[in-house]
Amino acid sequence: MLSQEILEALNDQAQHEKTNSYIYRNFAGIADYQSLLGTTKWFMKQSKEEASHFDLVVNYIQNQGHIPKLLSIPEQDNTNITLYDMFVRSLATEIETLEKLKKICSLCKLENDDQTYKLILDMVYEQIEEVKTVSDILNRIKQAGTGLGFIIIDQELANR
Secondary structure (H helix, E strand, O other): OOOHHHHHHHHHHHHHHHHHHHHHHHHHHHHHHOOOHHHHHHHHHHHHHHHHHHHHHHHHHHHOOOOOOOOOOOOOOOOOOOHHHHHHHHHHHHHHHHHHHHHHHHHHHHOOOHHHHHHHHHHHHHHHHHHHHHHHHHHHHHHHOOOHHHHHHHHHHHOO
C-alpha cells in the first residue's frame, strides 16, 4: 500500500503525463496545419509516449491496491504558433516533468518506499534524455533560422 502523500503525488503525476500527451497531440495538429509533416509525426510519437507514461503510473497505483484518481485535463490552446514556439513550450514541459519526478523520488526516499522510488527513478532517467533531445532540437531550430532550415529540421524529425 502507498502512503496517502505518495498516492496523491502519483495521481498528480498521472494527470501531468496525460496533459503532456494532450499538449503534444495539440502540437501535432498545429504542425499538420502548417504542413510540417515530420514535426507532426514526431509530436504524435511523443503524445503516445506520454500516454504510455500515464498508463504506467495508473497501472502502478492499481497494482498497489488503490483506485487511481483521474483528474481533469486542461483544455489546450490551438493557436497557430511557430515551430520554434512549439519546441520552447515542449522544453518547458519536459523540464517541469523532470522536476515533478525528482520531487516524487525525494518523497519516496523520505518515506522509505523503495519500490515506488525505483519506478520513478527509471522515469527520471528517461526524462533526462527527453530534456536533452528537445533541447537539441530547439538549438538546431535556433541555428537554422527561418526558411529552408525549418524544412530540413522537419524532415529530420520524421526520422526520429
